[in-house]
Amino acid sequence: GEDVEQSLFLSVREGDSSVINCTYTDSSSTYLYWYKQEPGAGLQLLTYIFSNMDMKQDQRLTVLLNKKDKHLSLRIADTQTGDSAIYFCAESMDSNYQLIWGAGTKLIIKP
Amino acid sequence: EPEVTQTPSHQVTQMGQEVILRCVPISNHLYFYWYRQILGQKVEFLVSFYNNEISEKSEIFDDQFSVERPDGSNFTLKIRSTKLEDSAMYFCASSDTGTYEAFFGQGTRLTVV
Numbered sequence: 052g053e054d055v056e057q058s059l060f061l062s063v064r065e066g067d068s069s070v071i072n073c074t075y076t077d078s079s080s081t082y083l084y085w086y087k088q089e090p091g092a093g094l095q096l097l098t099y100i101f102s103n104m105d106m107k108q109d110q111r112l113t114v115l116l117n118k119k120d121k122h123l124s125l126r127i128a129d130t131q132t133g134d135s136a137i138y139f140c141a142e143s144m145d146s147n148y149q150l151i152w153g154a155g156t157k158l159i160i161k162p
Numbered sequence: 163e164p165e166v167t168q169t170p171s172h173q174v175t176q177m178g179q180e181v182i183l184r185c186v187p188i189s190n191h192l193y194f195y196w197y198r199q200i201l202g203q204k205v206e207f208l209v210s211f212y213n214n215e216i217s218e219k220s221e222i223f224d225d226q227f228s229v230e231r232p233d234g235s236n237f238t239l240k241i242r243s244t245k246l247e248d249s250a251m252y253f254c255a256s257s258d259t260g261t262y263e264a265f266f267g268q269g270t271r272l273t274v275v
Contacts, residue, residue: 055204082262093166094205094253094266139205148195148257148264149218152205 053077057140057153064161069127071156073140076121080142083116084150085125088137135160164188168254168267175244175274183239183270187256194237195255195264196229211237244274
C-alpha cells in the first residue's frame with residue numbers, strides 16, 4: 052500500500068537552514084503537504100505542492116519535489132527556536148484530503 | 163483568526179462504553195474530516211464528510227464508528243463499544259470548497275481503560 056517515510060529527528064543550530072526530507076511510494080500522488088505540530092497544539096498546514104511543480108517558496112520555507120525519485124523536502128531558512136516542532140509530510144491522490152501521513156520529524160534547535 | 167475547536171481535550175472512558183467526540187468546524191467550511199493518531203504511530207485518515215453524508219472512509223472506519231452533523235455548527239464522531247485499541251488522539255479538520263487547505267483542531271485524546 053501507499054507509504055510515506057521520514058526521519059524521526061533532525062537537530063540544527065539556530066540560524067542554520069533545516070532540511071526535512073520525505074519519501075513516498077504512491078506515484079499517483081497529486082498533492083503533497085507539510086504540516087507542523089507544536090507541543091500541545093493541532094496540525095498546522097505549512098504549505099503544499101502539486102505534483103506538476105518542482106519547487107514552491109513561501110518566505111523562509113522552500114519545498115522541493117523530485118517526482119522521479121518520489122522525494123519531497125522542506126527547507127526552513129534561518130531556523131529559529133520557534134520552529135521547534137514535529138513536521139509531518141503527507142500526500143493524497145486527490146483533493147478529498149484522504150491523506151497518507153509520514154511519522155513526523157521532530158526538529159530540535161540547538162542554541 | 164477562525165479555528166476548529168474540539169471538545170473535550172481529554173476523555174477517559176471504560177471499555178465497552180460509547181463516546182462522542184465533538185468538533186466545531188470553521189463556520190463557512192463545507193468539508194469535514196476525522197483523523198486519529200495512536201501513540202507512537204502515524205496519523206490515519208478515518209472519514210470525510212460533505213453535504214450531510216460520508217464522502218470517503220478508510221478501513222478503520224467500520225460499523226463501530228459514525229459521524230453526524232446534528233446542527234449547523236457541530237460535527238461529531240461517535241465510537242460505540244470502545245476498545246482499548248481505540249485509545250488515540252482524534253483530530254477533526256475542515257476545509258472550504260475549492261481549496262487544498264484543511265484546518266485542524268487541537269485534538270481530543272481518548273483513553274480507553
